[in-house]
Amino acid sequence: MKVVVFALDDVFDSGMAVLLDTLATANELAASQGFDKAPFDVRLTGLRKRVRTALGFTTTVEPLDAVRKPDWIVVPALNAKQADSLTLRLQRRDVQEAVEHLQRRHANGINIAAACIGTFVLAEAGLLDGEEATTTWSLAPFFRQRYPAVKLDDSRMVVESGRVVTAGAAMGHLDLALWLVRRVSPELAELVARFMLIDRRASQAHYIIPDYLAHSDPLISKFERWIRDNLSGGFSLLEVAHALAVHPRTLQRRTEAILGKSPLEFVQDLRIERARHLISAGHNLEDIAAEVGYADAATLRTLLRRKLGQGVREIRRLK
Template sequence: MAKESSQEWQEAEPHRVVVIVDENSNPFELGCATEVFGLRRPELGRDLYDFRLCSPEPRTLMRDGFFTLTGVAGLEAAEEADTLIVPNRPDTEVPRRPAVLDAVRRAHARGARLVGFCSGAFTLAEAGVLDGRRATAHWQWADDFRARFPSVRLEPDVLFVDDGDILTAAGSAAALDLGLHLVRRDHGAEVANAVSRRLVFAAHREGGQRQFVERPMPDLPDESLAPVLAWAQERLDAPLTVADLAGRAAVSPATLHRRFQAQLGTTPLTWLTRERLALACRLIERGEPRFEVVARRSGIGTAAHLRSLMRRETGITPSAYRSRFGPGVK
């Protein structure tokens, strides 16, 4: 999770998210942005974001001519964005429009948050805002990206990179991971979990999880971890161990480790720790004032361990988290 404060992104009015759509843009990532930031959330009792699409042309032909996008705002809408999601497209060797790159540079100069999904990292790099910064992109373009933008610190084997005011995601579904990460960063774990439930998508995959690159399919794929994960999530306050999880899954601890790495990109112990931290965050958001109770009910143990874990994983203390995402905070 980001070490920077998320308070700067919380506004009295809904945070303005603008997506630039350009010729040959990918519909999938556009759909991800719309699902996460564009839909109304009446079950939450408030709008999370003010969402708009914009384009440098009145008619924009999407990837491979699948459809033509019309009726969206002009590129001037990017000037009002608090968060600007830049164009991505498969023809990474084709330069972006100068007007689009200028809009990205102006947004960065005035302090807007910039987001690139998949090949959107190429747009950010062309605009010059990634020089000396961390970023990721789809693994299949890693070599080309490094060759063209050697000053960017590319991390090609992760789902997404949060570098404060510039965030990038690897291909396709990682756009949803980064989108939910931003919701969590802006509005807390409880709201992010509510959005993920609407999407029927995993609530939290860490940005550092490895991308799923091409590899031979196993002859007998592992069984789903879903049953043991659901069982553990109902017992986070208990002193669960990796051996307990393995016993529930009726496999050896070594086999369980292999399945976690293959299916979730992490270890059982790391997953368990992050689930407990997510539960602790939800308890704070729901108004539990006693951190020792939060620590006990989430299985973290002590208030001191809770403070240490939250500092390590979120960069802030439990008290700071409560001031930003506790009851009554808008």
């Protein structure tokens, strides 16, 4: 499999390195799995002869156009953690050139993948319009506002949609690299994961901080504070909308536009977050259920499993 890692200036060092290291490890271990030759031909490319990373290192790269017919072009993240700084980076001339390259390659049948902030470059190119995708959870509200045509599910770690694949937050580069290895050989991917001590993570849900997302919008921030002050009570959209002096439909629409979920789902996220903290602290589950607004422990157990993919024992073991 010919894989092109397409790096731009100010590339996130760990993201680029993780992609390269994981595929290199797969090549080293391939012989033990019966491969006659290395399964990956990995090329580091860019728009110029050199790429300068976010930490100030400089590396020589091949021009993207010099690599003919790769199986995959993979875009690692730019180094941006806030919406304002990312907006400036997306306006850069080299990023716009990269967008044009990706549009051309995708139109010619090349598969495209990206992780973390790299997914924004794919979205800028229009490659995700009408498609399912994921991105770094911390910038999901900004992503939804900027690219409303994309079917975003930021709870997922890796999303395959047609000839485009996206992966989640910073270490999603690792999940994306393993996804590529798994396409060649599930057995080789398992071996690489064991050698590199990589856990399988199907979801970002366990890592999401709900109130961090809420602070991206004034109304949602007020909504979040109201929920926390009334966590043990039942939830009524009419009641909370009245308390916030907005129409229920306004709150419904804003929550869906910013967070990609209904008000009730956001309430459940905050309840689960609080419950997880109390479980880790060793509190009784029946008491926890009452504190976070559920009638019994059984309901809470079901939601923990559905939302986090974990039960009470796993949560306490990981505290």
